[in-house]
Each structure stands twice: as structure tokens, then as C-alpha cells.
Amino acid sequence: MPHTILIAEDDQDITTLVKLYLESSGYRVLCAPDGATALDLARTESIDMAVLDIMMPRMNGYELTRELRAISNMPILILSAKNTDNDKILGLELGADDYLTKPFNPLEIIARVKANLRRFYQLNPTSPVLPGSNVLLLGPLRLDLDAMSLTKNGAPISLTPTEYKILSCLMRAPGRIFTKVQLYEAVSGTYFESDENTMMVHISKLRDKIEDDPRHPCFIKTVRGLGYKIEAVETN
Structure with missing residues (x-):
């Protein structure tokens, strides 16, 4: 890519x-x-x-x-x-x-x-890998863009198409803050005010799948008043 x-x-x-x-x-x-x-x-x-x-x-x-x-x-x-x-x-x-x-x-x-x-x-070894590869790496997370598959410490994690698009958007720019509007437009190309709660639900379900403790997320962080960002953490 x-x-x-x-x-x-x-x-x-x-x-x-x-x-x-x-x-x-x-x-x-x-x-x-x-x-x-x-x-x-x-x-x-x-x-x-x-x-x-x-x-x-x-x-x-x-x-x-x-x-x-x-x-x-x-x-x-x-x-x-x-x-x-x-x-x-x-x-x-x-x-x-x-x-x-x-x-x-x-x-x-x-x-x-x-x-x-x-x-x-x-x-920044946790940033997306160099050209020639279609795999994004972030700590223990490995997102294969060709296969649309995710693993964490080598273990596969099943994602819905929407969850994949959200995670892909975040992992392409670790540390960058994305608003809910930006994430929703990246997923569907359009945004309506009623979609805001829908994005919160998608983020919650994504955290359930990739976080060790979804109530205290280490990867997908909420930036109050702005949106979300993803950060690298090392897990056992």
C-alpha cells in the first residue's frame, strides 16, 4: 500500500x-x-x-x-x-x-x-509497516488488509466489516485523533447526526474484542470532546 x-x-x-x-x-x-x-x-x-x-x-x-x-x-x-x-x-x-x-x-x-x-x-515501529506490505502492526495487533483479518499475539479475532474499517482507519495513523464524524465517513462515506450513538456502539464492540479489559481500554482511547485514537501497548 x-x-x-x-x-x-x-x-x-x-x-x-x-x-x-x-x-x-x-x-x-x-x-x-x-x-x-x-x-x-x-x-x-x-x-x-x-x-x-x-x-x-x-x-x-x-x-x-x-x-x-x-x-x-x-x-x-x-x-x-x-x-x-x-x-x-x-x-x-x-x-x-x-x-x-x-x-x-x-x-x-x-x-x-x-x-x-x-x-x-x-x-515508530508501531506505525504501519513500510511499503510493499499490506499488513498494519500495532503492538500485539496485526491487521492484514488483503485478508481483512486481525490477530492479537497470533490469536485470530473475528471482526465485522464495519469494525474492520474502523480499526483499519485508526491503525493507519496511531496517535492521531479521529472524530466520530471522520470515522463514520471513513466507514460509510456519509454521516448523519443520528449516527453518533451508532459509532459509540461500534467502538464498544471493538474494544470488547481487542482489549484485555474493555472498561479500561489500552488500545482505543476516548479523547473527551474530540473523538478516538489508538495507541500501542505491549501485552503478555
């Missing part, structure tokens, strides 16, 4: 060029012409890495970096014409992992994307 890269850039020519090279390297690419649109995509899509410009309308790259870091630990590469040391330091202090100045060699972007993703997965 290819990694998804988010490009936030208001220069259409640069967006087209970077998108072409990333897709040629096997990545799935989502594009946003401004920071606000990019943040909306990050909240609704499973993003593995972001490539951001600084000077964008509606929300600049510095603000976007701060907002992204609040909801995700994904690698962030700033791509900007601002090339002073202070610009670079500010971007890195706000949470960016890398900084590349314009003009740039597209091949260097590919190399940096690969290096940042490789480093991220080495430091």
Missing part, C-alpha cells in the same frame, strides 16, 4: 512538478493550494508525510506546521524560497523535520521524502 504524501503549495507549477516525481516514485499524492485546505485534508485523510510551502494564503506554512504537529507525528518537509537561517530554525522549532530551499532538484525531494519516512518508521 503506497504512502500518502500531502503537498501544500500555492504555486501550481511547483505542485505539478513535485506531484509528478512523487507519483513516479510510487507515492499517493494529495494537493492543497492553501494551508487551510491542507489542514482539512490532514484531518480527514490518512496522511503519511507533508511537504509544505511557507508563503500560502489562508494559513501560512509555519501556522500549518504547528497545527499539523498538534494532531499528528507525521514527517513534515518545508519547501520554501525563504532561505535565511532564522527561517529554517523557526520552521524546525515549530515541528518540521526537514527544510529544503527553492529552487530545488526534484530528485532531492524524493530522496528527502524517502529518508524522512525511513527514519520515521525506524523510530
Whole structure:
């Protein structure tokens, strides 16, 4: 399953060029012409890495970096014409992992994307596995996306199609908070206010299956007032 890269850039020519090279390297690419649109995509899509410009309308790259870091630990590469040391330091202090100045060699972007993703997965072994595999790993949980099957410490766990979709969505982005609306839209593509309690029931049943103590869940955590997230724990 290819990694998804988010490009936030208001220069259409640069967006087209970077998108072409990333897709040629096997990545799935989502594009946003401004920071606000990019943040909306990050909240609704499973993003593995972001490539951001600084000077964008509606929300600049510095603000976007701060907002992204609040909801995700994904690698962030700033791509900007601002090339002073202070610009670079500010971007890195706000949470960016890398900084590349314009003009740039597209091949260097590919190399940096690969290096940042490789480093991220080495430091986050509980995150989804590297490309070439259709299996998501989280502590003792192993979700096979091809077989739509789940095991915990090697023991099979039966899931309904809806439970599988919810767990798949959560396991693709460990630590990320998903609202009930986002989870329901990921499952069915639509959402109505009456669906909120239905999602709570699905989460409850999923906890019954994967948690050692569903009343005190270790994997699927409720984030009060926001939604749900999944975390890795080691169990015997």
C-alpha cells in the first residue's frame, strides 16, 4: 500500500512538478493550494508525510506546521524560497523535520521524502509497516488488509466489516485523533447526526474484542470532546 504524501503549495507549477516525481516514485499524492485546505485534508485523510510551502494564503506554512504537529507525528518537509537561517530554525522549532530551499532538484525531494519516512518508521515501529506490505502492526495487533483479518499475539479475532474499517482507519495513523464524524465517513462515506450513538456502539464492540479489559481500554482511547485514537501497548 503506497504512502500518502500531502503537498501544500500555492504555486501550481511547483505542485505539478513535485506531484509528478512523487507519483513516479510510487507515492499517493494529495494537493492543497492553501494551508487551510491542507489542514482539512490532514484531518480527514490518512496522511503519511507533508511537504509544505511557507508563503500560502489562508494559513501560512509555519501556522500549518504547528497545527499539523498538534494532531499528528507525521514527517513534515518545508519547501520554501525563504532561505535565511532564522527561517529554517523557526520552521524546525515549530515541528518540521526537514527544510529544503527553492529552487530545488526534484530528485532531492524524493530522496528527502524517502529518508524522512525511513527514519520515521525506524523510530515508530508501531506505525504501519513500510511499503510493499499490506499488513498494519500495532503492538500485539496485526491487521492484514488483503485478508481483512486481525490477530492479537497470533490469536485470530473475528471482526465485522464495519469494525474492520474502523480499526483499519485508526491503525493507519496511531496517535492521531479521529472524530466520530471522520470515522463514520471513513466507514460509510456519509454521516448523519443520528449516527453518533451508532459509532459509540461500534467502538464498544471493538474494544470488547481487542482489549484485555474493555472498561479500561489500552488500545482505543476516548479523547473527551474530540473523538478516538489508538495507541500501542505491549501485552503478555
